[in-house]
Amino acid sequence: MASPLFDLTGKVALITGGSKGLGKAMARGFAEAGADVVICSRHADELEQALPEILEGTSVRGRSFVVDMTNRSEVDALAKSALEAMGKVDILINNAGSNVPQPIDAITDKDWDRIVELNLTSCMSLSRALIPQMKQRRWGRIVHISSVMGLTSKAGRSCYSATKAALIGLARAMALDLGPYGITCNCIAPGPFLTDLPASVLSPAELDEFATRTALGRWADPKELAGPALLLASDAGSYITGTTLVVDGGTLCKTF
Template identity: 35%
Template sequence: MAEDLKGRVALVTGAGRGIGRAIAARLAVAGAAIAVCDVHGDTAVKAADELAEEYGARAVGVAADISDSVQVREALSAVRSQLGPVNLLVNNAAVDVVRKFTDTDEADWDRIISVNLRGTITVTRAVLDDMMEHGGGRIINIASDAGRVGSSGEVVYSATKGGVIAFGKALAREVARYGITINCVAPGPTETSLLGQVNDFNPKIVESTVRSIPLRRVAQPDDIAGVVAFLASDSAAYMTGQTVSVSGGLTMM
């Protein structure tokens, strides 16, 4: 593997399963110490233990609902004391409610916005001081092609992911002087529980989408993890403010 992330301390949110779990594993293989952050503490600890056993990684599991700034600060304090200051952040945690917009309500909107957008902002702010003080870092936001082209049944989710992309671009300009890069990865349809929600909402959407993908398959979490590892590596040192679609050619922009 080309990536060498020895000496990095990586915090991956929503890393208990799915894309986040695959990202944490890929970064561990590359030599990073891993903080697995998940809303379910037992899931986070189990994933961290598995990373330590499988890859010999220094790993710790921490619980935090990223929409709660107090929980985020407490989790970062635990990571700092056990692994050191975070210099690689992957904002992956997200939630969705897959329904027609007119069938959703304010409680749905608030939860999606508070986790996907505000949560990304909250965790990013929590790690920035250490990155600025210690000479730089990498922030990689997991957005979605839904934030670029929209997705039926995911209107507010699409809005938050578009916001994550814009947030990353703007902040990348502000913090570049500190040696901090910020990039987004925008997955297309990926084999996760979220795709299952979309399939439950309307299986024809999934079927037609897969037929439209030039590579003729949905992504696997490892497909996303590989791009994240590249952006975390020195090979991507001159990239910032970019959004990379990982969609099998479904979107080309």
């Protein structure tokens, strides 16, 4: 029998970027733990395929919404739609993000503004919109998906690393604001997880290099993030707040 500490029955979890990769894996983990789930993405076809797979074999409810997280009015509308559809949101996973590798002297204003809006500002905006109803119930879990690139970096990742490091600072400050209301806020910093994003921006040689940088010598499967997310989203993590959980297969401990 599963520990009640990880039981999310009766909770509602909203996962941005939930149609594939890490977001989909976390949504599936929450559904298996008993939570109703809301996912969003820019692509309706991906959502239509992902939601049944997330809910398969469970008795939980699920909804999906097409949202451009770089559009603040759409982010606000997402919060309202999720609350209207599900009645509440207990768990918020700010997972949507992207990366446009560019050296510092080649970053365009357009790319910088879009990545900052998506990776950082949307997390603030959606949190801001959903926190009041969490405060009313004096329970909530907010998790920003940062990255090991927020703790270290690589050439050409100035914008990405800046936004992912900023999420770590945002989580610390939010934890102080929200602690008195029983709401925790943390970051997860994934390392090399084999999702569409690294596959689209890294060469085969770079993919191999990242694998050898880990202590385990491999890329992670997205499913391997479900457990850490469940810890921070459940009563099992009730005394964890304002911190960053690194899930990187030992990447940061391997200097040489």
